[in-house]
Amino acid sequence: MSALTPILVSGFAFALPLLLAAVGELISERAGVLNLSVEAMMLTGAFTAALGAVLTGSPWLGALAGVAGGLLVGGCQALLSVRALADQIVTGIALNALALAVTTFGARLWLNHGRNQGIPAFDRIEVPLLHRIPALGPALFGQTALGYLCVLAAAGTALLLSRRTAAGLRIDAVGEDAVAADRTGLPVARLRAACVLLTAALSGLAGAQLALSEVRAFSDNMTAGIGYLAVVAVIAGRWRPGATVLAAVLFGLAQALQYALPALGAAIPPAVLTMIPYLAAVVAVSGLAGASRSPSGLTVPFARA
Template sequence: MSAVIDELAAGGVRLAVPLLLASAGELLSERAGVLNLSVEGMMLTGAFAGVAGALASGSATVGVLAALAAGLAVALLQAVLSVTLRADQIVTGITLNALALGGTTYGARLLFGDGSAGSVPGFDPLPVPVLHELPVLGPTLFEQSALGYVAFALTAVLAVACARRTAWGLAVDAVGEDPTTADRCGLPVRGVRTAVVLLTGVTSGLAGAQLALSEVHAFSDNITAGIGYLAVVAVIAGRWRAWPTVLACLFFGVVQALQFTAPALGLHLSAPLLTTLPYLLALLAVSGLVGRSRAPSALTDPFVRGG
């Protein structure tokens, strides 16, 4: 039984790593007033570009750089549409996701043919000496790939950076709560919003690389399978705060891992129920039934100077 619990914990954290990365950028973006539903498209494009770059160069590191560039490209398009041109953020995000799904599916047919499994340079687990032998925590935290460790570090840095007591965190919150007043106080509202959208592209592209180059070493159609949407849900379930969002990501990862380990634990849980749980948690978070929750006041509202 202990071995199964270890497997559940390790699998949950491993599955949570892409969520942690994507939600880290999305949290800042939403707190600045921009809802990035296109996180799914950024991740999917990053995963595709990561595999294509790794195959073309024979280097997993080049694959990661390609994934970052691809995620940034989608984010730039999102920023131009939603921040500069003030297009509807929800419609823009869904449209970009559809384009990413169609584009990567077609691109995979052209570049990979029947598939890329087993031939993609990637990142294998790097156990930390001594620490990886600790019960439960060892295989859970200290047997990650290089990208996994980068994800932990980047998530921690962004969690500290977006704290409400830091200058950057205060600027982000000011832009997301009252952009007109923030503009009158000299804050570059559009600049801040563009910056956080681009940051989301970087973290989401890295999340796609983690999924494709660390987890499966391959690309398949719709490899993200809604993980980007889950990242948005994690931010909502975390009530737009850093550490609760991290906990939501870990919970979602464990729920996903339960689909594989539940039989060994003697639990007979339906897969649809486990798939629904994250969304139920987000619904509870915004309903007020489990505590007060309030979204940033200007979330999804385009900024118009003098408006």
């Protein structure tokens, strides 16, 4: 096994929940809703997934509970930002703070203060032959069943956002000019709310992947900013599916390098590696890496006159 293999394996492990959440956030932003509560959706999804797995003894039912947890937060986000026209940034930050408090308190009540290590979790499934591909094989084809499901969900969502699909065109229409979209007969509020809920389902699934496939436990604030990093990945990817996926994977590798390089004897300070994803976002929005334009209707509330 080369020194590159463990870096790629841990990098893809970091990247997979981030990738799924970033693709979900891309849907919301393309529809015009800046969904900063992705962090809350992931954290709640991780908590409810761990709790569901403990109570039922089934990791699959735990994963389903994780999706439900994400949808619970997504419902609040959609109600406040789409229906009540509340400030999207304030709403997202408030939901993140609330989710952190509720999950921390819930872990102390039902999950042995967040120190449980025996929750039912998913086992690794190695794809025959493909798993033996040097370096990339163990990283891509040694996932859990939930991990493979996350990859399929991310790929399907990216395809949904393609401009060649009717759904993708409708999402872009309400995100670029909600008034014009409304005049053509599109249900702007319902489409935006549906996109927020889809983001919530994917983020809840990402939280379940983190709790039941990677960490195999729940701890306080275990997402540790992954949701915010998903928003950064969308910006760095210039609101395009392929580039967003690439940004999420690179960010995952950067996170893995924080732990791998010191083990390999490199003298690079971990703080420098921690800054890489955010520096990439600064470069992306500054125009140094080419023109970048967010959807015209992003953060702009819509109310029919």
